[in-house]
Amino acid sequence: MEQRGKVRGDYSEEEMDLRRGPWTAEEDFTLINYIAHHGEGRWNSLARCAGLKRTGKSCRLRWLNYLRPDVRRGNITLEEQLLILELHSRWGNRWSKIAQHLPGRTDNEIKNYWRTRVQKHAKQLKCDVNSKQFKDAMRYLWMPRLVERIQAASASATAAPLPSYASGSYHLADSGSFGQPQNMVNSQPTPENSSATVSASSDSLNHNQEQCYAAAADQISYGGDQQSMTNQIDYFNQGLDFNSQWMDCGEDNLWDVDDMLFLQNQFNSNV
């Protein structure tokens, strides 16, 4: 039986000979070359036969997450963000399953995205990423906002067809129903429609943002603890004016999690 629960440092002589840590260009080349000639799979024997002083697991991971020719790298697009949020709300931390619907993206990349971005925002909101509060914020604020940004990007780009799930599935007027995007599986973003990438905007507020927040605050009336953040569905679905006010503030000021933080503060201050 394979040894389980092995303590760090408790390695056999053969294992001690194994390399760990970052892969070198030479190792990458060796692995690529070997797989090109012999195919992938049977990772332990592959590692041995290729002459790599790595575990089979390490070779497999390096190939799947980095060296595979069809692996997509770079910013997670708005479309992909939306899809990740949608699929995670359905399946939870089933990263590999989610990755199957994002061609070229690895489970590791999606997992990292979730942990570094999404969980960070939950932390900012001072709530658990699995809490209903945060899920509501995602579902009724963040995701609709993403849809709008995708639609705006598509409209401004060309008269070309919208990305499949941005074009008809997440209608803001669908009375708050955010069901499964149609054609989701075939929704691989293309270079043409993936130009709207994750904005690296600062979390701090600038003057324009503050003005936007003030404008939004005028139009959002929190009646107290009986009103939850889910009330925002109505604002999105009715296409109220404050949406366009936000849009007028420029690309950097589109509704982001900063906005959720603002709403959260508004909510708390009225409780």
Add this chain to the structure above:
DNA sequence: AAGAATCACAACCGCCGCTAA
């Protein structure tokens, strides 16, 4: 300019399920 803090992501670890012997 420099040190601290934070971010992003590659890589590792341990567990689990499957399968062949």
Add this chain to the structure above:
DNA sequence: GTTAGCGGCGGTTGTGATTCT
């Protein structure tokens, strides 16, 4: 039925890069 080995998965860590103070 049991065991050994492997692949896959999700969680976690290490570290270089970037941003902040």
